Amino acid sequence: MGRKIKIITSLHTGYCFGVKRAMSLIEDGLDHCDCSLYSIGAVIHNPQAVQNLESRGVIPISSINELKTGDTMIIRAHGVDPEIIEECVKRGIKLIDTTCPFVKRIHEYVKQMAGESRSIIIIGDAKHPEVRGIAGMARDNTIIIDSVEAAGRIEGIEKAGVVIQTTFSREESNAIISVLEERIDDIRVHDTICEATTLRREATLKLAEEVDMILVVGGKDSSNTRRLYQMCLDHDIPARFIETTSEIDDSWFEGFSKIGLATGTSTPDWIIGEVLARLSETQESP
Ligand code: SF4
Numbered sequence: 001m002g003r004k005i006k007i008i009t010s011l012h013t014g015y016c017f018g019v020k021r022a023m024s025l026i027e028d029g030l031d032h033c034d035c036s037l038y039s040i041g042a043v044i045h046n047p048q049a050v051q052n053l054e055s056r057g058v059i060p061i062s063s064i065n066e067l068k069t070g071d072t073m074i075i076r077a078h079g080v081d082p083e084i085i086e087e088c089v090k091r092g093i094k095l096i097d098t099t100c101p102f103v104k105r106i107h108e109y110v111k112q113m114a115g116e117s118r119s120i121i122i123i124g125d126a127k128h129p130e131v132r133g134i135a136g137m138a139r140d141n142t143i144i145i146d147s148v149e150a151a152g153r154i155e156g157i158e159k160a161g162v163v164i165q166t167t168f169s170r171e172e173s174n175a176i177i178s179v180l181e182e183r184i185d186d187i188r189v190h191d192t193i194c195e196a197t198t199l200r201r202e203a204t205l206k207l208a209e210e211v212d213m214i215l216v217v218g219g220k221d222s223s224n225t226r227r228l229y230q231m232c233l234d235h236d237i238p239a240r241f242i243e244t245t246s247e248i249d250d251s252w253f254e255g256f257s258k259i260g261l262a263t264g265t266s267t268p269d270w271i272i273g274e275v276l277a278r279l280s281e282t283q284e285s286p
Contacts, residue, residue, distance in 0.1 A: 005282045008259070009261045011206075011207075012203045015267070016196035017196060018194075019265055029072065030058070036072075037058045039059075040060075042060055043060070043074055044219075044266045045218075046266045046268060048271060052268075058074065064093065067093050069093065072095070072096060074098060075099055077098050078100065078128070078130035078133065080136075103130060106166070106190070106192045109163055109190045109192065111137050118186075118188065119142075119160045120138040120161050121162045122135060122164075123168055123177075124144060125168075126146070134165075146172075147172075148179055159184075159185075159187075162180060164191065165193075170198060196265055197265060205235065205237075207262065211259055212256035213260070214239040214259075215262070215279075217241075218267040222264045224265050226241075226264075228262060232262075243271075245274050245277075248279070253284075259282075
């Protein structure tokens with residue numbers, strides 16, 4: 001019998017503080033309400049966790065128009081546009097607000113800087129719900145950029161306030177901020193990248209020094225998991241990205257004796273457990 005492949009798990013895996021907190025508020029909501037709970041879109045960027053919640057009464061919807069007075073809606077950990085909250089209150093829809101305190105802090109920075117007549121620049125992905133929610137805090141006075149090239153196109157702004165999507169890469173945002181600082185005289189930057197993602201990225205790079213390849217586990221639509229995987233590729237680290245054990249192909253590990261396991265911030269512990277159990281059966285190829 002061959003030797004088993006050694007698996008080393010990153011120091012930081014599983015739910016981050018904000019996702020843990022959100023899941024516990026949702027559990028409380030399910031315990032205290034004999035009804036369904038609704039969320040606009042998936043409550044967490046992990047399809048398996050979403051399926052699990054759905055079977056227990058957490059229903060994704062696409063618009064608040066699907067709700068009626070008295071229904072309960074979950075505001076997800078990355079927050080929503082404040083107009084949606086106002087509309088829910090107007091319509092008598094109850095809310096379970098799981099917005100992560102770190103995202104709420106960005107909302108406060110934006111409101112404060114918009115109050116000082118600064119143009120708000122958000123460094124992040126314009127399609128991400130967190131970024132849309134942040135942009136909603138300053139209404140029309142917002143520019144969203146996600147690259148050095150986009151920063152280089154900014155013109156005619158004298159006074160700006162900058163915040164960063166919590167899961168954005170620090171290297172990229174530093175490069176973008178350097179360009180903005182050259183182009184805008186009065187600029188205030190709040191570094192709002194969340195430590196949870198920074199620590200994961202640092203821990204994964206460290207882990208890569210000890211292993212032959214990194215297996216990144218998480219939702220394919222999870223921005224921080226995708227970025228973690230991309231970071232491995234950018235550093236020429238052999239890596240694979242999976243959501244569940246069914247995607248694992250033993251041929252990936254040929255010639256390797258040590259595999260590192262890293263995850264995004266919305267990967268449930270039970271999926272990590274399944275992946276570890278599956279990998280524990282894997283033998284080193286001769
Ligand atoms: S990644 Fe950070 S900001 Fe986002 S939910 Fe987790 S703790 Fe909150």
